[in-house]
Amino acid sequence: MAMDKQDKKRIVLKVGSNVLTKETDHISRGKIEDIGRQIVAMQDEYEFVIVSSGAIAVAKQFVNLESNGAAINVKQALASIGQPHLMRIFQESFRDLGLLTSQCLLSYSDFERAQSKKNIVNTINVLLANHYIPIINENDTVATDEIQFGDNDKLAALTASLLKADKLLIATNTNGVYTKESVEDNTYDTIASVDNINALENEIIAETSTHGTGGMKSKIEAARIAQEAHIETWVVNGLRDNFIVDAINEQYPFTKIILENKVEPIN
Numbered sequence: 001m002a003m004d005k006q007d008k009k010r011i012v013l014k015v016g017s018n019v020l021t022k023e024t025d026h027i028s029r030g031k032i033e034d035i036g037r038q039i040v041a042m043q044d045e046y047e048f049v050i051v052s053s054g055a056i057a058v059a060k061q062f063v064n065l066e067s068n069g070a071a072i073n074v075k076q077a078l079a080s081i082g083q084p085h086l087m088r089i090f091q092e093s094f095r096d097l098g099l100l101t102s103q104c105l106l107s108y109s110d111f112e113r114a115q116s117k118k119n120i121v122n123t124i125n126v127l128l129a130n131h132y133i134p135i136i137n138e139n140d141t142v143a144t145d146e147i148q149f150g151d152n153d154k155l156a157a158l159t160a161s162l163l164k165a166d167k168l169l170i171a172t173n174t175n176g177v178y179t180k181e182s183v184e185d186n187t188y189d190t191i192a193s194v195d196n197i198n199a200l201e202n203e204i205i206a207e208t209s210t211h212g213t214g215g216m217k218s219k220i221e222a223a224r225i226a227q228e229a230h231i232e233t234w235v236v237n238g239l240r241d242n243f244i245v246d247a248i249n250e251q252y253p254f255t256k257i258i259l260e261n262k263v264e265p266i267n
C-alpha cells in the first residue's frame with residue numbers, strides 16, 4: 001500500500017564532488033542515474049532533498065580560467081560556470097527516470113535570518129508536495145572565506161535541521177569514518193556506530209580527496225549540528241552502486257552517528 005506523504009521519511013542526501021565524478025575528472029552521469037534509480041525505488045517510503053556539490057568539478061572539465069585574482073574568486077567563477085551544467089545533467093538524467101528536479105542556491109547567512117529560514121522551509125515543502133526533488137548547492141558567488149567557502153557538509157546539516165529531516169546521509173568516497181590507526185596501517189576499519197562526536201574527531205586525519213573540500217572534519221562537524229537537532233547522520237560510500245538502499249539494508253560498512261545516549265538494539 002502506498003504511504004501518505006506525511007508518513008514518508010525525509011532524507012537529506014549530501015553528495016560530494018568525489019562521488020559525482022567517481023574520482024575522475026568528469027561528472028559521472030552513471031552516478032547521477034544511480035542516485036535517481038534509488039530514489040525511484042524508495043519513493044513510496046522516503047522523500048529526498050539533495051545537497052549536491054560538483055559545480056567546480058564540472059567546470060574544470062570545460063575551462064581553465066586565467067586569473068591573477070585570489071584563489072577563492074577563481075573557484076567562485078568556476079562554480080558559476082559549472083552550476084548550470086550540473087543542474088542540466090541532473091535534470092536530464094532524472095527526467096529519464098520520471099523524476100522532477102528543482103534548484104535552490106543557499107548561503108549560510110540565510111540560516112541566520114528568521115524570514116529567510118521560513119521561506120526556505122515553505123518553498124521546499126511546496127516543491128516536495130508537488131513531487132519536485134530540491135537540489136541544493138551553496139550560492140558560491142556570494143560566499144566568503146570567513147564562513148568556510150565550499151563546505152556543503154555543513155550546509156546539508158543546517159538544511160536537514162531546518163527541514164526536520166529524519167536522516168542526514170553524507171555520501172563520500174570512503175566506507176564511512178575509519179579509525180585513525182587503521183588509516184595509518186592501510187587496513188581501513190569503519191567505525192560502525194558512535195554517539196560521541198568529540199571521540200570521533202580524534203580519528204580524523206587532515207586530508208581531503210582529489211576534488212573534496214572539507215574532508216572528514218567537515219562531515220563530523222555536520223554530524224554535530226544534526227545530532228543537536230536530533231537527527232542521525234550516516235556517512236556512506238557514494239562510490240558504490242546502490243549505496244543508499246544497501247546502507248539502509250546494512251549491506252556494507254558505513255558510519256552511523258547516532259543520537260547521544262541512544263543504545264543500538266542488538267540484532
Ligand SMILES: Nc1ncnc2c1ncn2[C@@H]1O[C@H](COP(=O)(O)OP(=O)(O)O)[C@@H](O)[C@H]1O
Nearest residue numbers: 016017018172178205208209212213214215216
Ligand atoms: N578517519 C577517516 N576516515 C575516512 N576518511 C578520512 C578520515 N580522515 C580523513 N579522511 C579523508 O576525508 C576524505 C573525504 O572528504 P572530502 O575529500 O571532502 O570528500 P567529499 O568530496 O566527499 O566531500 C577521504 O577521502 C579521506 O581522504
Ligand SMILES: N[C@@H](CCC(=O)OP(=O)(O)O)C(=O)O
Nearest residue numbers: 017053054055056150152213
Ligand atoms: N559548492 C561547491 C562544492 C563545495 C564542497 O563542499 O565540495 P565537497 O567537499 O566535494 O562536498 C561546488 O559545487 O563545487
